[in-house]
Amino acid sequence: MKRLFFTLFLSVCALAWTNAEVIYLTQADFKKKIMDYSSEKEWTYYGKKPAVIDFYTTWCGPCKRLAPIMEELSETYKKKVIFYKADTEQERELARVFQISSIPQVLYIPVDGQPILLKGLYPKEEIIRLIDEHLLNKKPEK
16 A cells, blocks of 8 residues: 555656646746846846746637647746746736737747747747747757
8 A cells, every 4th residue: 555655656746747837927926037127127037947928818719729839838848948827917017017908928038138029829830939949049940
């Protein structure tokens, strides 16, 4: 019985460790993990890995179609890119700071350099291209 419990415990731990996830981002988290926009004058990203932030709301149809794409890409890029979600109705200050007037909008943040904020629902292939080229500095294949 102990052996079964121990095996089950290790399996759950391994599953939790290997699964990537989209992290829900609050204003306080943003100021700690991304950038403290209230004290920084210029864009200064605090992260060690590139990040993608999906600004969404729960009732938005295109946001609902984007969510599984972001979850899939968080698994694909789990060791290279951090994926976040910010609910613009819950995090109104973040929406105001980034002037989010329509959703979805996605912020692509490289470790060095300026982020790109794009409005609308893009095809998965375009999101992959943006991540590869803008965040991971991969050259496009010919």
